[in-house]
Amino acid sequence: MIRVLVVDDDFMVAKIHSGYVSRVAGFEVAGVAHTGADAVRAVEDLRPDLVLLDIYLPDVDGLSVLRQLRASSGADPDVIVITAARDLDTVRGAIRGGALHYLIKPFSYEALRDRLEDFRALHRKLSELPGDSPAAQQDVDQLFGSRHRRAAPPPKGLASETAEIVERILRQATAAGGDLSAAECADATELSRVSARKYLEHFVDSGRAEVRLRYGGTGRPERRYRWNS
Incomplete structure (x- = not known):
C-alpha cells in the first residue's frame, strides 16, 4: 500500500480528499494535517510515501513546508500540490521544490485518481530497477517520460x-x-x-x-x- 498524508486547512476539504484517496486501489490515508507545522511533524512521525499538500495554510504557506521537507535529513516523501493558487510564482515554486504534480482546486475524483495512478506507475518502475547497478538511459527516459506522457x-x-x-x-x-x-x-x-x-x-x-x-x-x-x- 502507498501511504498518503493529506494536508489542508479546511477540515471538510481534507475529509473529501481523504475519501478520494481511499477509493483508489493500492492507496491508504496515513494521516491528515491542517497546518504547516502539523504537516512537518506528521511526515516525521508517519513517514508517508506521498503528501497531498495545500498551499494556503494558517501558519506557513505550503511552499515553505515543501522546502522544509526537502531540507530534512529524515523522511523525504514525494509531494503533489493541491491548491486554489493559480499564480505563476506559486507554480514555479512547486516545480522548483520538486512537486510531482500540481492540481488546482476544485478538482474531481478522476483528476486526483489519474495523478495517483501516475505516481503508482512511477513508484512501480523505480522498484523494478536493480538497486545494485547503474540505470540505463532507457530506464531513466521511461521514469521521466511517465511524468509527462500525453x-x-x-x-x-x-x-x-x-x-x-x-x-x-x-x-x-x-x-x-x-x-x-x-x-x-x-x-x-x-x-x-x-x-x-x-x-x-x-x-x-x-x-x-x-x-x-x-x-x-x-x-x-x-x-x-x-x-x-
Missing part, C-alpha cells in the same frame, strides 16, 4: 469513444492488481477480439500501456496488458 489520439480506423471504454476497463483491471488479455477485454467491452487487441496495442504504442507475455503449456504465448499511468 494521451495520443487513436489512429485512423479507431474511435475515440471506444478507446475511452477500453481505457477504462484496462485501468480498472490494473488498479485491481491484474492485467487483461485481448479476449478478456473483448468480453468486457463487447468488441471483437481483433478490435479489442487493436485498441490495446494502440495504448502500448503510445506508451500508456505495457504488454507482457504469459507462456503456457503449448502454443503461442498470451499477450497480457496493463495500464501504465
